[in-house]
Ligand SMILES: NC(=O)c1ccc[n+]([C@@H]2O[C@H](COP(=O)([O-])OP(=O)(O)OC[C@H]3O[C@@H](n4cnc5c(N)ncnc54)[C@H](O)[C@@H]3O)[C@@H](O)[C@H]2O)c1
């Protein structure tokens with residue numbers, strides 16, 4: 001019998017002004033750190049993190065991330081680690097920076113500390129890096145043997161980031177409960193290829209409850225760039241619960257549709273969490289979910305200011321061949337449509353996309 005699992009970072013810390021306390025979170029993992037940073041945060045890292053690291057006797061260098069998580073960028077940074085003799089890699093920035101830090105640490109046999117500066121997806125806690133080619137196209141998932149050692153969620157930094165990233169994080173996390181529930185009913189495998197644990201399902205449910213309870217006030221807090229209890233609970237749901245629950249629970253139709261949509265150039269500028277939220281509507285249609293459940297999901301999408309209808313995605317004309325392509329990719333064995341409890345045909349998924357869009361239109365205004 002395939003076992004069940006719960007996999008997670010060793011430590012998850014949520015609080016304010018964590019850059020200036022970085023030494024206390026990394027000192028147990030090594031004494032020589034390479035800090036891979038997004039450009040916008042470099043100066044703050046120099047001003048706030050470097051002095052405390054120096055005071056604690058930790059050698060540290062900050063290096064600017066070049067913008068895409070490619071094999072070349074991973075190798076470039078691996079060489080920096082080697083030259084510096086670093087034994088800890090710290091990723092500070094968006095999902096791409098975090099993914100590159102995880103991969104560099106893996107190839108360098110170093111510890112890894114993850115410091116997201118936006119809550120835009122569940123990337124921080126997972127044992128996966130998404131690798132792109134030099135043209136910025138998806139190349140592959142690099143599955144890592146370990147989750148990050150430490151994940152630090154700084155609510156002040158996240159509250160001050162652009163609202164659209166926070167909304168996308170909500171979209172990604174919103175699907176977690178429904179996808180884990182589907183995997184549970186289907187007895188299918190989670191992201192680490194074991195069966196769904198009861199804890200995975202429980203975390204996914206808590207993630208959903210925190211989102212529904214806090215979405216209104218958390219969005220207000222982000223608009224005012226303020227840290228509030230609602231914002232803090234939402235960050236916990238997006239950054240920790242969603243990632244750990246997806247890994248211990250699994251993904252299904254919502255992410256399969258997102259990956260299918262990612263194949264169309266017209267969706268290049270749309271964020272991962274926005275496509276996942278639409279994919280969730282498709283999943284709920286396929287599941288013939290209760291209207292009350294659908295209305296709750298639509299309430300979150302609208303309150304977060306996420307895209308709802310395909311017209312919101314900039315699709316004025318529904319081109320059948322495009323959507324047949326989306327469906328083919330979503331239903332391919334490489335994707336997670338097979339984790340749905342009832343086997344669905346490509347045509348059923350295509351019809352569900354049309355139905356989900358009609359549903360979205362009905363609730364749009
Ligand atoms: N590993 C995983 O499990 C996993 C899961 C989901 C997504 N991903 C990957 O994550 C990537 C997307 O991540 P993303 O959405 O965070 O995008 P991103 O990393 O490209 O960041 C978006 C932009 O926001 C900027 N930014 C970050 N913090 C900011 C702040 N506080 N203020 C202002 N600007 C800020 C970044 O510098 C960047 O320009 C994709 O490559 C996707 O494949 C990985």
Ligand SMILES: [Zn+2]
Nearest residue numbers: 121122172276
């Ligand atoms: Zn996701």
